[in-house]
Amino acid sequence: MSKFSEKAMKLVFMLSATASIFAVIVICFFLFEQGFPAMAEIGVLDFLTGTVWKPLEGQFGIFPMIVGSIYVTAGAIILGVPVGLLCAVFMAKFCPPGLYRIMKPAVDLLAGIPSIVYGFFALMVIVPVVQTLTGTSGKGILTASVMLAIMILPTIVSVSEAAIRAVPESYYEGSLALGATHERSVFFATLPAAKSGIMAGVVLGVGRAIGETMAVSMVAGNQPVLPDSILSGVRTMTANVIIEMGYAEGLHREALIATAVVLFVFILIINISFSLLKRGNK
């Protein structure tokens, strides 16, 4: 092949590689360009800390939504991380190979199920259960947390499992040789060494939970007010966008885009801490 085509294709490869840079710049540009003016018009402090969201009356306070996102994410982490981590320990250190061949694809399958199907499942199963147990509408922080815990389970399990498997076997063997049981060796020698990998998995799970939209908007209740118990309904930032974007106009629409900007900043912080943790692992 000629020198020219070598050079030309190298340029094509390089241009393709810069596509991701271009995409991030364009996404940031359009979000910020539409979101910042709205924030400035409403007042950044009023927007972030205002507790009243009444777009028709010109009141745009997304504090309840920020709190809502944090609550359901925290609930998902509290419920999902212990189960996911222990399940990862099982798969890495306790599971017979025959069972592993079934467990691994099952967990992978959980990761592939569309979020809308999770939402549907939660609406049909978890909501009625919470309803009969507590006598409320069944939609709220608790329901959303249980569902999100299931949704982040595969992330936690697979990342933690990889982290546990990456710990040198000598740690475990050394502990066994000192007379510790299998369980003690795994939990007190292997697990501490896998800490930063496991933390990276948790952070990834936080990212998934906070960004989840469809499923959460179906079971969280969506009231844009500060919740007073774990049974009361909340609206997350993601749900706020998906619910009102269809009919929003003018400043209302820009306020929704500004909500997405706040969400975007949350995600950026999570991403940065994820890559810092990953670096710490090496």
Added chain:
Amino acid sequence: MMNCINRQTFKQKIKSYRHQPLSLLLFIAVCASALITAGVVIFLIGYILYHGLPNLTLPGLFAWDFNAENQSMTPAIINTVIMILLTLLLAVPVGVFAAIYLVEYSKRGNKLVKVIRITAETLSGIPSIVYGLFGYIVFVITLGWSFTLLSGVITMAIMILPLIMRTTEEALMAVPDSFREGSFGLGAGKLRTVFRIVLPSAVPGILSGVILAIGRIVGESAALIFTSGTNPVAAKSLFSSASTLSVHLYTLLSEGRYTDQAYAVAVVLLVVVILINALSAAVAKRLTNK
């Protein structure tokens, strides 16, 4: 294979647990968590299959044309296939070329490469609703296309780009350097080596990434509702509104009257996801067996 040398009998194990209550407790907790996880998977799939399978025989559910009476999902299936093909057409070449640049052409410590990696990582972390909003602002409002298939395709292509890039990169890096050296030694140029030697050996890895990407496109709803819209009719052109299967499920649920149909759509989605996962696992297995 964990401890073949120190294999304990069941009786010995019970005896040792009697002296080690903490170990017993940990063992129980680990097993319980595994049981919970397995139980959730089985219950979720079983529940949807149990309620959905009987509804697959609803009259007109697979009729060629959609109307308010039959709520047919055939147009949504067609739209999903079109969406997958067009998105892959856009994202796979760019993603693969980008990975080729990162693995074969860039030098170590290149600043551009660092920026590319950071931005790709950022892209893969952005939630789908932000992609959806971005597509809505750019294509629907700024460009004035209103809800079109093309808006959805471009949005999805950006969304799966980091996935294609990462899997291709891993596949290219797994190709042994001796392949490249052999090709250079026989007098082939860089470009010929990449296309004739390196890329063909990396195909299974790239393929498993593409299959994962298909899974993401099939399951996506938040990014598509405000870009390609919720029109449950088969797309006639790039500029007509068209809902995919996941979006169709969303529409059915928000109407509130079509729970039976929704179960049926959920079953179809679930079966597609199971097939995609099995396919991806099979491809990955061929990769490791080599």
